[in-house]
Structure formats: structure tokens, C-alpha cells
Amino acid sequence: MALVFEHETLAQRVLFGTGKAAENVAAEVARLGAARVMVVAASYEAEIAASVTAGIDVALAYDDVVQHVPIEKAELARAAATENDIDLIVSVGGGSTTGLAKAIAMTTGIPIVAVPTTYAGSEATNVWGLTEAERKTTGVDNRVLPVTVVYDAALTYSLPAELTVASGLNALAHCIDSMWAPRADPINQALGGEGVRALAAGLRSIVGSASDQEGREQTLYGAYLSAVAFASAGSGLHHKICHVLGGTYNLPHAQTHATVLRYVLAFNAPYAPEAEQRIAQAFGAPTALAGLDSLRADLDAPRALKDYGFTEENIPEAARIIMPLIPASNPRPTTEAEIQQLLHLAWAGADPVFD
Known part of the structure; x- marks a missing residue:
């Protein structure tokens, strides 16, 4: 081709x-x-x-x-x-x-x-x-x-451990969203893949030893790559969801991204097999979701939106606001009911299993 x-x-x-x-x-x-x-x-x-x-x-x-x-x-x-x-x-x-x-x-x-x-x-x-x-x-x-x-x-070094993890996973979200965002191309996908690798390695090193300079340098390097990829590819489904959650409900930025990423990846991955394989390879895992879940477990990552002030009652309104913002290029055709399900799973911190 x-x-x-x-x-x-x-x-x-x-x-x-x-x-x-x-x-x-x-x-x-x-x-x-x-x-x-x-x-x-x-x-x-x-x-x-x-x-x-x-x-x-x-x-x-x-x-x-x-x-x-x-x-x-x-x-x-x-x-x-x-x-x-x-x-x-x-x-x-x-x-x-x-x-x-x-x-x-x-x-x-x-x-x-x-x-x-x-x-x-x-x-x-x-x-x-x-x-x-x-x-x-x-x-x-x-x-x-x-x-x-x-x-x-x-x-x-002054960044608290919890925020280090959330901020690093926010960067990881830039990488993953860049695989299928509206202007995704082979260059930003390559940057995103290398960003996933560097961030996963760097964050694990920091959590293992807070004084690890090399791990912090790798994480900063990965964060830069993630941002360059995101700037080129544009905002995908993940960022559209998180911008609504942050702006409308004043949820903390990094923790919201760190929580929602798991659900957007599970939602989109079956409909984007090439991107899924690229992400999995960057993690060194059999699947993209397995790689992310392994990293999240190692980092004790944020788990549920309800921990940050998002309520179950907010879900229908949030889904209505999100729907018109979803890029037409999203690999999975999306309904308001599916966005409600995604938000409910993320609110509860449940396993990302979709109908």
C-alpha cells in the first residue's frame, strides 16, 4: 500500500x-x-x-x-x-x-x-x-x-509521588491518543511509540527509586515526545472526554487523564489493530491493555473518577456534552449510550469490559 x-x-x-x-x-x-x-x-x-x-x-x-x-x-x-x-x-x-x-x-x-x-x-x-x-x-x-x-x-524531584504517576500517565495518554487522533500519521505514531517505551521505563525507575536521575530524564524525554506527537496528531477521544470532565466538573487534570486512559484504550483498541499492536510492542506486552494495566499496577495508578469528585449523577450530562466533540476519525463508531458506559466504568474504577 x-x-x-x-x-x-x-x-x-x-x-x-x-x-x-x-x-x-x-x-x-x-x-x-x-x-x-x-x-x-x-x-x-x-x-x-x-x-x-x-x-x-x-x-x-x-x-x-x-x-x-x-x-x-x-x-x-x-x-x-x-x-x-x-x-x-x-x-x-x-x-x-x-x-x-x-x-x-x-x-x-x-x-x-x-x-x-x-x-x-x-x-x-x-x-x-x-x-x-x-x-x-x-x-x-x-x-x-x-x-x-x-x-x-x-x-x-519536588513533585509528589502520586502526582508524578498521574502526570506521567497524562503524558502516556498523549502518546496513545496520537495513534488514532484526527491527524495521526506515521511520524507522530513513531514518536508516540517511543514515548510509550520511555515513559513506561522511566516511571517504573522513579517509583523504584525516587532519586533515580536517569529515570526522571527518560520520563521527561518521553513526555516531550508525547507532546510533539499530540501537537501533530490532534485531540482524540481520550482528550475530548478529559477536557469536558476537567472544564465542566473541575476534576484534577493529571489524575483524570490517568484514570480515563485505561477505558479509552480498551474501547478503541479492538477497532484499531495496527495501533494496538504498536502500543503493545512499545510496552513489551502481548496486548496494549495488558501493557498499560501492568504499568498501572507497578505505579499504583489512580483508579476511579469517583475518587476525584465526579458523581454518578454527572454521567448523562457529561456524555451529552462529549458526543458532539468526538472526532469523526475515531476508530470505533460511538453512541451516547457507549460514552455513558465508558464514563460509568471509569467512575466506578471497574474492569473495562464493554457491551
């Missing part, structure tokens, strides 16, 4: 090195010629942000960071950037922090240097997300793609 596809590679600089974040941030600020730098970091990561930006002059330190980026918070941050004549944003933190920096960049065009402290992957995508009136909206805009990402495994 002839190989025919269209692929776009995003332009971005990546600086990767444990213990080198402050050095690399200072070098990027100088290279970009920035004079008025805004540092975006949540208050609980103030100490990390201070160490990362120790070599630069900071015009504005901004810490009003909230998950899912409410539009009201985005507008306040945009105003602060404009009022302070900011010409570069340095974001230090996880997906919510990067998301706020993107919200500023989307309307101001101010470039971003992103310094991730989790495995969220937002730093390597041109995807933005905002929440307004309990609905999360996402979109694509090259203005929000950070010009540079500074990866430093030393910055992940």
Missing part, C-alpha cells in the same frame, strides 16, 4: 540538561534580547522559580495560577503583562502554569520560554485551553507555542 500523508513539524528550541535550568534560561533570555521578563509560576513553586531565574532580571513575578485557566484569570494576566511592557514570559511549572503563559501569548504575541516541572507536555504544543462558564475550550495557535523549552530533571 502506498504511503501518503501530510505532516507539519513545529519550530521550537529544546535545551535538555539536569542541573542546567538556570544557565539555560539565562542564555535564552540573552539570545532573545529580552529586557522585560515576566515569570509565571504558582506560589507553591516560588522557590523553584527563583532558582531557575536567578541569572536574569525579572520585571514581574506573577503567581495567580489556577488549573484549567479560567478566562477571568487569563484576562488579568494579559493586563499585567501589557501594563508592565513585558517582552518575554518565562513559565516555571506544570500544565496550568504553561497554560496561563499561553493565554497571555495568544492575545499579546509575547514569546514564551517554558521550564516544565511536571510531565504535562503543554510546553511542546501549540494547543491552548481556556475555561469559561464551566466549559473548557481548546484551540490551536502557533503564537502560544513556546519558542524554547528548558528541561531539567532536577526540577521534578
